[in-house]
Amino acid sequence: MVRRPLGNHHDGPDTLLVTPETTHTEPVTAETTRLASLVASARYVLWDMDGPICRLFAGYPAHEIAGELVDKIDQLGMGGLLTEEERSGNDPQAALRLVHERRRGSDLVLELEEWLTRRELKAVGTAMPTPYADPLIRTWSSYGVRFAITTNNAAVAAAAYVESRQLTDCFPYVYGRTANLDLMKPNPYCLDQALKAMGAVPSATLMIGDTPTDLEAARQAGVSFLGYARNEDKERLLKEAGAEVIVGSMQQVLSVLPSHP
Numbered sequence: 674m675v676r677r678p679l680g681n682h683h684d685g686p687d688t689l690l691v692t693p694e695t696t697h698t699e700p701v702t703a704e705t706t707r708l709a710s711l712v713a714s715a716r717y718v719l720w721d722m723d724g725p726i727c728r729l730f731a732g733y734p735a736h737e738i739a740g741e742l743v744d745k746i747d748q749l750g751m752g753g754l755l756t757e758e759e760r761s762g763n764d765p766q767a768a769l770r771l772v773h774e775r776r777r778g779s780d781l782v783l784e785l786e787e788w789l790t791r792r793e794l795k796a797v798g799t800a801m802p803t804p805y806a807d808p809l810i811r812t813w814s815s816y817g818v819r820f821a822i823t824t825n826n827a828a829v830a831a832a833a834y835v836e837s838r839q840l841t842d843c844f845p846y847v848y849g850r851t852a853n854l855d856l857m858k859p860n861p862y863c864l865d866q867a868l869k870a871m872g873a874v875p876s877a878t879l880m881i882g883d884t885p886t887d888l889e890a891a892r893q894a895g896v897s898f899l900g901y902a903r904n905e906d907k908e909r910l911l912k913e914a915g916a917e918v919i920v921g922s923m924q925q926v927l928s929v930l931p932s933h934p
Contacts, residue, residue, distance in 0.1 A: 708918055709929040711899055715818060715879035717871055719864055719891075720844075722824040722831045724883030725901045725923070726806050729826060729834070732799020736763040738792045743768060745788055751781060765789055766825060766857075773854040783852055790850075793830035800834055803903070805923035807838055812930055814843040821846035821867035823880070823890075825857045846870045859889035868894065881926075883907055885914035899926070 723729040730738070742765045746752055752760075754775050755768065762768055769789055773782045814820055820843055822831045828849030835844050848863035856862040868875060875895035882888060883901045888911065891898040900919035902908035911919050920926060 704918075705925075705929065708899075708920065708925065711879060711897060711918055712926060712929050713931070714877065715897070716877040717819050717821070717868070717873035717879070718813070719821050719823045719867055719878060719880040719896065721880070721882040721884070721887050722822050722826055722834065722849075724903070724907075725803060725881045726810070726822070727803055727834055727838075728801045729793065729796050729830070731801035733792070733796040735765060738789070738796075739763055739765040739768055741765075741792070742785065742789065745785065746772065749781060749784075751776075765792070770854055770857070782854065786850070786852055786854070790827040790829065793827050794833060797830055797833045797837060800837075802838060803901075803923055805927050807840065809923050809927045809930075810840055810843050812927065816930070819871050819873070820844050821871060822848065823858075823863040823867050824849045825886075826850060857886075858884075859886040859893070861890045861894040864890050864894040864896065868896075883911070885910055888914050888916055 720726055739762055743752075743755065743760050746754065746768070751772070754772055759768065759771055766789070769782075769785055772785060776782055810820070822828075822835070822844050824831050824847075826849055828847045831849055832841075832844075832847045835841055835847070846867050848866050850857055851862075858864075864880065867873070868878065878894075878896040879899055880887060880891040880894075880896050881899045881901060882891065883903070884907075888898050888900065898916060898918075900908075900911040900916035901923070902911055902919050902921055908919055908921070
């Protein structure tokens with residue numbers, strides 16, 4: 674966790690998708706009303722970083738890091754831990770989890786986690802902000818709503834990113850991946866830690882995430898969930914997991930904030 678001082682289940686008809694292309698028909702009004710209600714009831718917001726806040730690997734693609742991680746595992750003489758299919762994956766966190774499952778508590782896992790943290794820090798320099806995320810964060814925070822980051826990326830990388838965007842004051846609490854990879858989402862550990870640190874009431878807390886693991890962590894923590902899907906694949910996965918409100922752009926969230934706090 675990085676803490677900075679303040680001043681730091683299904684795919685069914687209940688799923689509501691709000692997109693930038695939404696038109697002013699009766700169903701859309703219902704969707705927008707549902708989104709507005711979700712936002713208005715939130716006094717605390719837990720943000721996943723990679724997705725809702727930025728594309729961390731925009732300039733340093735995750736598939737490249739995944740390949741480098743596999744090479745690193747080979748160099749350490751542990752290539753046999755991964756199957757051929759697993760070796761060709763595009764998610765470095767997935768490969769790290771697999772090694773953790775097969776060598777739980779080993780120095781190998783610790784070394785690989787630290788290696789990935791360094792790569793995530795490098796990726797911060799070429800990360801791209803999610804469209805409308807920065808103004809949404811600044812505006813919403815100015816209303817007195819309290820924020821924390823709850824991510825499966827390294828907390829130091831998340832803190833470095835928000836500092837690069839001059840958003841540090843908006844995020845007094847940043848919780849990320851620990852050496853115990855069992856505590857990564859969908860485990861609600863980082864959400865629970867943020868709730869305790871903020872003195873937040875779960876019923877007044879909203880999590881914004883872009884994966885089914887974010888949704889499951891929110892469910893276990895007892896907080897509301899808003900899905901962010903920047904493409905159809907993300908949308909489909911969230912809907913299949915049971916997300917009830919999904920936005921395709923942070924502009925949609927910004928548009929339902931009240932004119933005044």
